[in-house]
Amino acid sequence: MTAFTGPFATRRLILQGAASVALLGLGNLPFTPARAAANDKYPEEAFKQKSEADAVKALYGKTAEPSDKVKLDAPEIAENGGVVPISVTTTLDKVTSISFFVAENPSALAASYKIPDGTIPSIANRLKMAKTTNVVAIVEADGKLYSATKEVKVTVGGCGG
Amino acid sequence: MAIRRRDFLKSAGLAAASLSLPRPARGTEAASIYDIERFGNARILHLTDTHAQLNPVYFREPSVNIGIGEMAGRPPHLVGRAFLDHFGIRPDSADAYAFSCSEFEKSAGRFGKLGGFAHLKTLIDRLRGDVGESRSLLVDGGDLWQGTGLANMLQGRDMVEAANLLGIEAMTGHWEFTYGEQALRDNLERFRGEFLAQNVFLTEEAAFNDAAAFDKATGRVFKPSVIKELGGHRVAIVGQAFPYVPIAHPKRFTPDWSFGIREKELQKHVDGLRGTDKVDAVILLSHNGMDVDLKLASRVTGIDVILGGHTHDAIPQPIAVKNASGTTLVTNAGSNGKFLAVLDLALDKGKVSDVKYHLLPVYSELLKPDPGMAELIGRLRAPFVTDWSEKIATPDRLLYRRDNFAGPVDELICTALRTELDAEVALSPGFRWGVTALSGQAVTMEDLLAETAISYPETYVQEMTGAQIKDVLEDICDNLFNADPYYQQGGDMVRAGGLSYTCTPTAAIGNRISELRFNGGKALSASHRYKIAGWASVNGQQGAPVWDVVAKYLRSGRMFQERLGSGVTLKGVEGNPGIAGQG
Numbered sequence A: 001m002t003a004f005t006g007p008f009a010t011r012r013l014i015l016q017g018a019a020s021v022a023l024l025g026l027g028n029l030p031f032t033p034a035r036a037a038a039n040d041k042y043p044e045e046a047f048k049q050k051s052e053a054d055a056v057k058a059l060y061g062k063t064a065e066p067s068d069k070v071k072l073d074a075p076e077i078a079e080n081g082g083v084v085p086i087s088v089t090t091t092l093d094k095v096t097s098i099s100f101f102v103a104e105n106p107s108a109l110a111a112s113y114k115i116p117d118g119t120i121p122s123i124a125n126r127l128k129m130a131k132t133t134n135v136v137a138i139v140e141a142d143g144k145l146y147s148a149t150k151e152v153k154v155t156v157g158g159c160g161g
Numbered sequence B: 001m002a003i004r005r006r007d008f009l010k011s012a013g014l015a016a017a018s019l020s021l022p023r024p025a026r027g028t029e030a031a032s033i034y035d036i037e038r039f040g041n042a043r044i045l046h047l048t049d050t051h052a053q054l055n056p057v058y059f060r061e062p063s064v065n066i067g068i069g070e071m072a073g074r075p076p077h078l079v080g081r082a083f084l085d086h087f088g089i090r091p092d093s094a095d096a097y098a099f100s101c102s103e104f105e106k107s108a109g110r111f112g113k114l115g116g117f118a119h120l121k122t123l124i125d126r127l128r129g130d131v132g133e134s135r136s137l138l139v140d141g142g143d144l145w146q147g148t149g150l151a152n153m154l155q156g157r158d159m160v161e162a163a164n165l166l167g168i169e170a171m172t173g174h175w176e177f178t179y180g181e182q183a184l185r186d187n188l189e190r191f192r193g194e195f196l197a198q199n200v201f202l203t204e205e206a207a208f209n210d211a212a213a214f215d216k217a218t219g220r221v222f223k224p225s226v227i228k229e230l231g232g233h234r235v236a237i238v239g240q241a242f243p244y245v246p247i248a249h250p251k252r253f254t255p256d257w258s259f260g261i262r263e264k265e266l267q268k269h270v271d272g273l274r275g276t277d278k279v280d281a282v283i284l285l286s287h288n289g290m291d292v293d294l295k296l297a298s299r300v301t302g303i304d305v306i307l308g309g310h311t312h313d314a315i316p317q318p319i320a321v322k323n324a325s326g327t328t329l330v331t332n333a334g335s336n337g338k339f340l341a342v343l344d345l346a347l348d349k350g351k352v353s354d355v356k357y358h359l360l361p362v363y364s365e366l367l368k369p370d371p372g373m374a375e376l377i378g379r380l381r382a383p384f385v386t387d388w389s390e391k392i393a394t395p396d397r398l399l400y401r402r403d404n405f406a407g408p409v410d411e412l413i414c415t416a417l418r419t420e421l422d423a424e425v426a427l428s429p430g431f432r433w434g435v436t437a438l439s440g441q442a443v444t445m446e447d448l449l450a451e452t453a454i455s456y457p458e459t460y461v462q463e464m465t466g467a468q469i470k471d472v473l474e475d476i477c478d479n480l481f482n483a484d485p486y487y488q489q490g491g492d493m494v495r496a497g498g499l500s501y502t503c504t505p506t507a508a509i510g511n512r513i514s515e516l517r518f519n520g521g522k523a524l525s526a527s528h529r530y531k532i533a534g535w536a537s538v539n540g541q542q543g544a545p546v547w548d549v550v551a552k553y554l555r556s557g558r559m560f561q562e563r564l565g566s567g568v569t570l571k572g573v574e575g576n577p578g579i580a581g582q583g
Helices: A011-026 A044-048 A052-060 B002-018 B030-034 B080-087 B094-099 B104-111 B117-131 B149-153 B157-166 B175-190 B204-208 B263-275 B290-299 B371-388 B408-420 B445-452 B466-481 B546-555
Strands: A070-073 A084-090 A095-102 A109-114 A122-127 A133-141 A144-152 B042-047 B136-140 B225-230 B233-240 B281-286 B305-308 B319-323 B326-332 B339-348 B351-361 B391-393 B425-430 B459-465 B492-497 B499-503 B513-518 B529-535 B568-570
Touching: A044 A052, A044 A109, A052 A095, A052 A109, A052 A133, A070 A133, A070 A144, A084 A095, A084 A133, A084 A144, A095 A122, A109 A122, B030 B117, B042 B117, B042 B225, B042 B233, B042 B281, B080 B094, B094 B104, B094 B351, B117 B136, B117 B157, B117 B339, B117 B371, B136 B225, B136 B233, B136 B281, B149 B157, B149 B371, B149 B445, B157 B175, B157 B371, B225 B263, B233 B263, B233 B339, B263 B281, B263 B290, B281 B290, B281 B339, B290 B305, B290 B319, B290 B326, B305 B339, B326 B351, B371 B445, B391 B546, B408 B425, B408 B445, B408 B492, B408 B529, B408 B546, B425 B466, B445 B546, B459 B466, B466 B492, B466 B499, B466 B513, B466 B529, B492 B499
Parallel strands: B042 B136, B233 B281, B281 B305, B305 B326, B425 B529, B499 B568
Antiparallel strands: A070 A084, A084 A122, A095 A109, A095 A133, A133 A144, B042 B339, B225 B233, B319 B326, B339 B351, B425 B492, B459 B529, B499 B513
C-alpha cells in the first residue's frame, strides 16, 4: 500500500501512484500515505520477505488462484530493467487491493495498492527488476485472491539480426 | 553463360512445380520462370531484409537453423535436404541453390549471383506491368538501409534513392533506427513512400517533453498503417517494426522511443481498420521474425496475411495459422535481395476470397539490369569504389556467416580480434546479414564492410570472469532458443572465438551452456578473469572500427591459423531437421 487512488481514478492519480512506487522501489525514501484509510498500516513485514510466497502470506495470510479476469500487461523483454512498465486491470467486482510481486528480486513484494470502494481497479506502475523472472499481480476481490503471472526478461542485450 | 542458361532451363520446369503453382512452359525462353499466371484483382510485391545489397550477391542459406519446442521440425526450422523435401524442390536445381545450402559451392558456379537492385527493378516493373499500376503495390519489410559500407557511410541515403526509383510505397524498419532519430527523419523526408510502425511509441518522459510524434494522443511516433486502393478495393498495410530495437542495439540511438510487440495495440488498430475504415483486406508488413509472426497470427485476429522478414527465412509457401476469427497466412521472404515475393489477392467486399503466393528467386543471370537503376548504383558507389576495391586477401575456403552457432566469416573476425587485440577470447555478434564469398575469390574492403558495416563498430577489450562469460552466452542463447517466440530476438548465437562449449538448446536458461573450454583444452574457471575482445557492444566503446582491425590482420598475410569447426557440441537435438544431414 504505497499509493492510493481516490474515488475518481483518473490517469493523473494513476501516474502519481506510479511515481511513488518507483521511488519506493529505488530506495528507502520516506513514505507518506496520501489518503490512507484509518485502519491501514504500512505492511512492513510483507515488504521484508525475500520470497514471493512468504510475501503473499505476510501481506494477505492466504494464497491466490490464477484468474483470466486479472489482465496483466508487461513487456516480454524489458527495454530497461530499472523501470519496467507493468499494469493491471480487472473485471472482478469488489476489488479492495492490487499488489505486485517480482519473484526473484531481493525482496519480492514491489508494490501494494488499496482500492477504495467505487474505484476503477486499474493500476499502472514501473517496477525495478534485478533479473529475468516472473512478475505476479494479485487482485484482492470480495475477500479472495486472484493472480496473473508473466515472465519478463531482463537481458544484457545486443547481437540482434 | 550458355552453359548456365542450359542449367536454368533444365531446372526451370521442376522449379515451377516446387512452388506448387502452374507456370507456362514456354519452350526456350529461360526468363519464362517469371511469367506468372494472372490471378485475382490485386498484386502486392514484397521485398525484405535486402541489407542494402545494391549489386547481386552470393548468399548461402543456413545449414544449422534449429527450432525447439513447437517450432521443432517445421518451417522455417528446416535446412538442406529436409527443407527441399518439405517443399518438393528437386536437389541440384536452381531453386535448391537459391532456397537452401544444399551443394552451394557447386551450384554457385552454375547459377551465379542473385538479387541486385537493377535486376529487381526489371523484375518488379515487369510484374507490375503485367497487372497494371492501379492493381499493384510494392512494400519493403525493413533492413533496407544497412548492410554495406556505402549505406553505413551515407546513413542509408543511398538506399532511399534506390527505394524511390524502385517504387517502394510503404516500409517498416529495424536497422533503419540505428542511425539515430535525426538521420532517420532526414531520410524519411526524402523517401516517397510511407514509413509505417504501429509498435513504436514515445516514452512517457518524451511524451511529457512534447517530443515529435505522429499521433500525440496515442503516443505513436509513426503512422501505423496506410490504406491503398487496389483494383477497386481497399487494402490496409499495417507496419510492425522490429520489436526489440533498444535492446538489441545501443539505446542511445532511440532514447525517446519504446518498442515491443504491442499485440493489444495492434488488435485495436486492426479492429478499427475493419470496423471503422471498412477495409477489404488487412496486411501486416512485419519485421517481427517468422516464429514471432506465427505466434502472433494465432492470437491477433483480423489480419489476412503477414508479410514477414527479420529472420531471413526464404519460405516458398505461406503458412496458414488458425485463430479465433479465421486464418492468417504467414510468409517470410528471405534476404539480401535474393527473392521477390508476389502476393496475388482475390478481393471481395470486406474480405480476401483467395490468394496465390510466389517467392521468386532473383537470378541475376536471367534478368537484364534496368539501365536507370544501374546508373544510379554506379553514381552512388563512384566516390568510394577506388578506396574499397583493394584486394586484401584471397581465402582458400568458402566464407559465409549464416548458421546458428558459427561460420567462417565470424571465425575470421574472431581470430583477427584475438590476434590484433591480444585477447584470450573474442565475441562477435550472431548477425544474419553479410554476404558469402567463394573460395579463391579475392576479398576487398567493400566485401569486409558488407560483413561489418554498422553504426557502432567500435572494438573493445575488457576483462570478464568465466562465470560472466557463461552468463552472457546463456543470455544470448535464450534469445535464440526460448520456447516462447515472443522472448526471442531473432539473431543467431554470439560467436565465441577461442572457446569451445556444449549447448543444449532444449534446456532452460542457465542450463544450456556447459563444458566451457579453451578450444577443447583447459576448462574455464568461474572466478578467473579473462581478457575478452569484441565489437558491436550496446555500451559505448572507444576502440578502432572492427573492419580496420580485421583488414590489418588479413593484410599481415595470415588467415585461418586455427582449426575450423564451430567449437560447439550440440546436445538434445539429435534428429532435428534444423541441422543439415539430420532428420
